[in-house]
Amino acid sequence: MFQKETKLSKIRIDDISISYMIRPSKLHMPQKTIIFLHGFPFNKNMWREQLLDLDETMTGIAIDIRGHGHSTRGHGFFSIDVFAKDLIKLITHLNLNNVVLCGVSMGGYIALRTYELKSDKIKGLILSDTHAFADDNQGKQKRFDSIQALLKYGKRPFSLGFIETIFSKKTLSDNPQAIEVIKSSIRRNDLASICATQLALAARTDTTAMLSSITVPTLVIKGKEDKLVNEKQINSLLEGIVDVKYVEFAASGHLPNLEEPKKFNQEINSFLRSF
Template sequence: MKSAEVKVNDILVKYIVKPVIEPAFSLVFVHGFPFDKSMWHDQLANLPVNVQGIAYDVRGLGESESGSKFVNMNVLAEDLIGFIKALNLTNVVVCGISMGGYIILRTLQLEPKWFKAIILSDTTSFADTNESKLNRFAGIETLQNSGTEVYAENSLKNLFAKSTFDSQPGAVSKIREAIFRNSVDGMCATLLALASRTDTTDVLERITVPTLIMRGEEDQIIKSEQANDLHEKIGGSELVIIPSAGHLPNLENARAFNSAVANFLSKNFLLASG
């Protein structure tokens, strides 16, 4: 694994890559909010041997620059397209969790040609409800008045399954530290982008590439109905429920998450799952 950076749409984007000399394709990971590329370390380390894995920091989070303080989902989608172009990636599979899924679905609305396959974890095509928008605004107030530490502690209890706090304390610490590393301005700008995002349900029936949908069985944020809706509307998609996991199954039950990804890739690209 190595760290690198690239200029995308006038900002510097930091990323980590598991390089492969002659990759069958590249798997680009898009993290959730308010995390960073470090949440994908286990997935990068366990990809099939001929798959290049790349995880980048979304603008304003992690180590990537923020550019303008006013961000919307179109900007984040255009960043994903720009990132793929800047690295001259071909045969791209994309995997997004939570906000990462929102970015992928918006990218599909803008330019559907970029992906050979899609993995969506613990995400939805629906826009925020009024209650969710108000929660985002309350989060902005917390960040501005109390900083990232208080915001992190308020968030953690909803992100993980109850059992994770005892069985996977390292996963909880990883996310807590990722939130601490983010700037207040970057997080506030992203919260506004999330609150203002529009519905992307119309794109689901137009998705024709292989699609894997995953959800942590104990996710308190994305309900089972939302995952089922994605599965029903995306023709030929596969739905996998990850046991003993909440909103972040790639960390809470990495073995099951990685196995589902490897099986999906092997099934659709004739790869050895190892």
């Protein structure tokens, strides 16, 4: 009988060690391999429910981005481009085929940049609560201010404020498990990596021009109460990508996979079986 369990592993790539959690397929040759990419400043543990509930014919891998969770920082100079190139090297080192990228927030930025760099390796995209725009000047300044506050006051005030921003009202009142996943992720990440990632997000490139070049099936997801991604940003994905499906999660904020995991899992499994 197929055992639904995850295994922890790590791989050395250039200057870093990447930690990842894998749920193997029951098949010798999986139909697809789904790589789950976490948001800022989280880690792979936010995807545990998705790995456990993934279609048994597919392999699921959730990675810790450089400097997050149990992955090492390396040189410490972060960018979305660096994160994407780390991912491409991981795909190559593990000899993965039929890869689908599933990214939430920052993970979506990484997924889009990875597709831009190496589209022949990617067979599908799941983009949750993310977009293709770069930060405007106001957005950049907010990140710079956040770095200064982190350096002055530490992670705890940042964590508390962040949680109030990312979750829906229902999650904040009824889902302490989801809240603890995020709190523990922020506690684990060191201050230098959190600040370096803020700079990476502020410096990221605009990828809206490449959306029309995406030819693989794409699922776009958004929580109805997401305060960080607006309708204009979501509509740019829906208008720019040719083969796209959109699902809104009524009871979610920025992290539907934690806030409505059962529905999220149903949607991604249905999407993955469709091609």
